[in-house]
Every structure is written in structure tokens, then in C-alpha cells.
Amino acid sequence: MSSYLIGYNLNSASTDYILLAAEIKKLGTWWHHLDGIWIVKSGLIATQIINELSSFMEDEDELLVVRLSGSGAWIGFNETGSDWLEENL
Template identity: 55%
Template sequence: MIKSYLIGYDLNKSGQDYETLIAEIKKLGIWWHCLDSTWIVKSSSTAKNIRDHLKMFIDGNDEVLVVCLTGEGSWVGFSDECSNWLKNNL
């Protein structure tokens, strides 16, 4: 079953490799990225499996949060493209 997951991260040391982490997030499935360190990804994986995969691309002092979304959401200030993605995918 495909679910929507919220992914947030803080890379806590200067010189972090954001590009590799972002590339790995994009590989997970259809994605939304309209906030700096926040993504929504549609995936058939589990939150734990997504977390385990992404932690291979961060350092021990970094933080990653993966949360399954229930489908209800509310937002303001996003472009039409970002808002439409949310309307069609949550």
C-alpha cells in the first residue's frame, strides 16, 4: 500500500552533504518539497525502512524524522503548484 510520509531533517555540522541525502529522498517515490528541510514522499515502504535507508547518508549528530501522514492537512502561503500537489496526494 502506498502511503504519504513526512520527512524532516537537520544536518548539524557545516559542510554536510545535502545533495546526496536529497537525491536519496527523491528516489523513494513521488515527492513534494516546498519547505526547506521538509519533504513529503509517497512510498510503499514503512517509516522505519525509510529512516533506516536515509540514516546511511547522514552523520551521527544529524536528525531525521519520518512520519506517516493520515491524509488531512491544512496550509497557507504555498504556490499553486505546491498546493495542488498536496490536494492531489494527501
């Protein structure tokens, strides 16, 4: 399994954030501490994740999915958020 950063801008007023968030949670183990940014540990590849999520977005919305390398740095997150990052990147 790989970890992926999922970022989006929901530019369409008709996009249902709740449905999109529920679909992201179905992809695997997830982290969500920043608006519009998720990290998901999944057995899918980036194009499969795009395909899974694109039906929950409108043409005006933007979606980015990138596989993470395993290293990172962060500040300001609570212990739970930091622990998840350390265990799953």
C-alpha cells in the same frame, strides 16, 4: 502507498545535502517547498525510509519520518505545491 513527512536538521558540516536530497527523491513521488521538510508518497514504511536515509547522515544529524493521516491545511504555497498536497495527502 502512504505519504510520509520527512524532516531533518543537518547539524554536521560534513553531511552532503545534495546526496541526501537525491536519495529522498528516489523514495517515490515527492514534495519539497520548505527547508528541511519533504513529503514523500512511498510503498516503504517509516523504518525502511529511516534505514534508506541514515547512511547519508552523520551522528549529529536529526531525522524524523512520520506517516501522514491524509488531512491537512496550508497557506502561502503556489498552485503547483498546493495541488500536489491535495492529490497526495
